[in-house]
Amino acid sequence: MKHTIYFNGDVGIKDTFTIAGPKEGEGPLANYFHNVLRDDILGQKSHEKAEILMMKSAIKNILNRTDYTTEDIDCVFAGDLLDEITSSNFAMREFPIPFIGLFNACATFCSALIMGAIMITGGYAKRVICATSSHFGTVERQYRYPLELGAQRTPLNQWTVTGAGCTLLEGGEDHRVKLTAATIGKVVDYGVTDSNDMGAAMTPAAMDTWITHFTETGRKPSYYDAIYTGDLGHAGSRLLKKLMLKEGYDLEGIYDDCGALIFNREAQKVGQGGSGTGCSNLVFNSYIYSQMMSGRLKRVLFVPTGALLSRITPLQGESIPGIAHAVALEVK
Amino acid sequence: MKHTIYFNGDVGIKDTFTIAGPKEGEGPLANYFHNVLRDDILGQKSHEKAEILMMKSAIKNILNRTDYTTEDIDCVFAGDLLDEITSSNFAMREFPIPFIGLFNACATFCSALIMGAIMITGGYAKRVICATSSHFGTVERQYRYPLELGAQRTPLNQWTVTGAGCTLLEGGEDHRVKLTAATIGKVVDYGVTDSNDMGAAMTPAAMDTWITHFTETGRKPSYYDAIYTGDLGHAGSRLLKKLMLKEGYDLEGIYDDCGALIFNREAQKVGQGGSGTGCSNLVFNSYIYSQMMSGRLKRVLFVPTGALLSRITPLQGESIPGIAHAVALEVK
Numbered sequence: 001m002k003h004t005i006y007f008n009g010d011v012g013i014k015d016t017f018t019i020a021g022p023k024e025g026e027g028p029l030a031n032y033f034h035n036v037l038r039d040d041i042l043g044q045k046s047h048e049k050a051e052i053l054m055m056k057s058a059i060k061n062i063l064n065r066t067d068y069t070t071e072d073i074d075c076v077f078a079g080d081l082l083d084e085i086t087s088s089n090f091a092m093r094e095f096p097i098p099f100i101g102l103f104n105a106c107a108t109f110c111s112a113l114i115m116g117a118i119m120i121t122g123g124y125a126k127r128v129i130c131a132t133s134s135h136f137g138t139v140e141r142q143y144r145y146p147l148e149l150g151a152q153r154t155p156l157n158q159w160t161v162t163g164a165g166c167t168l169l170e171g172g173e174d175h176r177v178k179l180t181a182a183t184i185g186k187v188v189d190y191g192v193t194d195s196n197d198m199g200a201a202m203t204p205a206a207m208d209t210w211i212t213h214f215t216e217t218g219r220k221p222s223y224y225d226a227i228y229t230g231d232l233g234h235a236g237s238r239l240l241k242k243l244m245l246k247e248g249y250d251l252e253g254i255y256d257d258c259g260a261l262i263f264n265r266e267a268q269k270v271g272q273g274g275s276g277t278g279c280s281n282l283v284f285n286s287y288i289y290s291q292m293m294s295g296r297l298k299r300v301l302f303v304p305t306g307a308l309l310s311r312i313t314p315l316q317g318e319s320i321p322g323i324a325h326a327v328a329l330e331v332k
Numbered sequence: 333m334k335h336t337i338y339f340n341g342d343v344g345i346k347d348t349f350t351i352a353g354p355k356e357g358e359g360p361l362a363n364y365f366h367n368v369l370r371d372d373i374l375g376q377k378s379h380e381k382a383e384i385l386m387m388k389s390a391i392k393n394i395l396n397r398t399d400y401t402t403e404d405i406d407c408v409f410a411g412d413l414l415d416e417i418t419s420s421n422f423a424m425r426e427f428p429i430p431f432i433g434l435f436n437a438c439a440t441f442c443s444a445l446i447m448g449a450i451m452i453t454g455g456y457a458k459r460v461i462c463a464t465s466s467h468f469g470t471v472e473r474q475y476r477y478p479l480e481l482g483a484q485r486t487p488l489n490q491w492t493v494t495g496a497g498c499t500l501l502e503g504g505e506d507h508r509v510k511l512t513a514a515t516i517g518k519v520v521d522y523g524v525t526d527s528n529d530m531g532a533a534m535t536p537a538a539m540d541t542w543i544t545h546f547t548e549t550g551r552k553p554s555y556y557d558a559i560y561t562g563d564l565g566h567a568g569s570r571l572l573k574k575l576m577l578k579e580g581y582d583l584e585g586i587y588d589d590c591g592a593l594i595f596n597r598e599a600q601k602v603g604q605g606g607s608g609t610g611c612s613n614l615v616f617n618s619y620i621y622s623q624m625m626s627g628r629l630k631r632v633l634f635v636p637t638g639a640l641l642s643r644i645t646p647l648q649g650e651s652i653p654g655i656a657h658a659v660a661l662e663v664k
Contacts, residue, residue: 089640098516122454184430
């Protein structure tokens with residue numbers, strides 16, 4: 001068994017689309033998002049319905065931008081943080097496209113990219129859409145407290161990103177940004193029990209996947225122009241850098257975290273930064289992809305991280321396992 | 333876009349393993365299960381922890397039976413009905429194997445078979461494990477009422493199967509039972525809102541996937557020795573047969589439903605029959621697989637069905653979308 005696979009055919013990004021919430025639209029990446037919402041309820045009766053609408057809209061928009069119809073898409077891989085991936089299921093009612101639902105918490109977007117690339121290079125699809133979403137209101141209610149309660153936030157908390165995004169993967173040689181390899185993570189649990197400190201819970205999984213990736217590929221971090229984790233936040237990514245240095249990997253100047261990038265931490269009062277299934281998706285499909293398209297980044301290792309808790313598991317005394325998947329992208 | 337794919341390489345079943353709950357162990361398929369539990373709590377403090385233990389045990393047992401170690405397995409595809417697929421995540425803490433979490437409700441086991449077969453025939457894995465579980469106690473508490481409440485059951489209710497099972501898929505020519513094709517379903521919603529009538533909610537999805545499969549492959553139902561849905565139950569499968577007959581497909585004598593097969597309906601007081609992510613898995617990995625191994629069935633179309641609701645969606649006035657995936661298996 002190896003965790004790392006090399007894609008044995010051409011698979012690249014045809015296009016991306018992102019819808020960001022109003023708070024995300026006031027952050028440092030505002031200009032990179034394709035669409036910024038004025039409010040996060042979208043005229044719906046609940047945040048849950050608003051999240052469904054966001055994901056639906058993201059998929060509609062990527063079809064519009066690429067001039068493809070639902071007939072041109074062979075499969076959608078989608079997931080989100082809501083129980084039973086509600087947003088994905090209900091968004092997919094609108095699209096008569098084969099659908100595989102995924103759940104690896106906030107690492108789900110990377111599972112979608114990997115499964116999509118496997119399906120395309122395996123000869124089973126020409127085009128797939130990889131979509132995820134998250135919403136501050138739905139996640140707070142589900143995992144913590146309803147917003148109406150006004151619960152005080154803890155120092156290590158992170159702010160769930162409101163947004164939905166998708167990547168249209170396509171076979172063939174015509175794409176500037178290609179997926180070249182992936183490292184599929186395993187579940188890692190170091191016994192962290194504080195469900196307000198997702199960064200610490202996910203850091204061991206990120207480390208495990210990184211070290212596996214570097215060991216199996218024989219690459220050093222410097223092989224990549226940039227390495228991104230999904231949503232460790234400021235505290236988690238500081239911890240990760242320190243622990244990786246102990247293991248002999250110097251990440252200074254190469255590494256950043258999507259959760260740290262998406263908000264202006266001080267001005268926006270977001271605790272340790274962004275999180276959620278939408279977080280790494282939004283940063284990847286806007287900022288990172290545009291950096292690769294412009295040639296400023298040529299080789300990127302993208303490593304979304306997921307904390308595998310439910311509302312119930314901490315109440316039953318369980319710790320918080322984590323998982324991280326990595327995908328390597330190169331400008332060709 | 334076509335929903336149907338034909339596996340372009342050899343992928344077959346190396347072995348299967350099933351753990352059934354005590355009630356399932358009193359049903360008509362008792363002798364086919366590999367392991368029947370004496371109680372459904374397994375010495376744990378909660379049904380949730382018992383379900384995690386069942387899934388862990390199913391994976392351990394398939395490794396023992398096949399003499400493979402975790403090193404020999406390239407990926408595990410797993411999912412279950414608990415929020416955030418808790419049982420799969422926590423079971424996978426014990427296995428240092430690449431893990432992709434899936435969720436298509438009770439159709440999840442079929443997603444796992446399809447993704448596993450794609451990964452193997454795509455050249456990315458030699459062996460994968462496909463695992464799902466469900467538990468009567470955890471599902472009743474999550475979707476309906478805690479068992480302690482003693483709520484009265486409605487006429488169209490189904491009984492969630494307690495059990496976990498897995499299939500070890502392997503590349504190469506040495507396997508008697510091979511996966512030859514699959515039809516990946518789309519989300520179908522006919523507006524059914526009764527969350528106690530899962531059969532009616534999922535029937536349109538099963539129909540859609542069947543008709544797509546027969547149309548795209550040019551096959552008639554009689555191409556197969558047997559066709560199984562996952563958990564439509566008695567009422568749902570009667571409805572499906574009627575509706576399919578209207579469309580010109582006569583299924584008499586060919587079709588059965590795993591949820592109808594797993595219990596003795598009258599004697600066991602299970603409403604319309606079994607349901608749950610463990611239902612189609614248990615019937616497939618015990619009864620159906622053994623019928624194929626013995627040569628009594630040579631061509632099988634296996635079509636697990638899923639109802640894509642959460643605890644919250646009916647309360648927010650949503651209907652219940654369904655999905656069904658199909659996989660074709662042949663004895664070679």
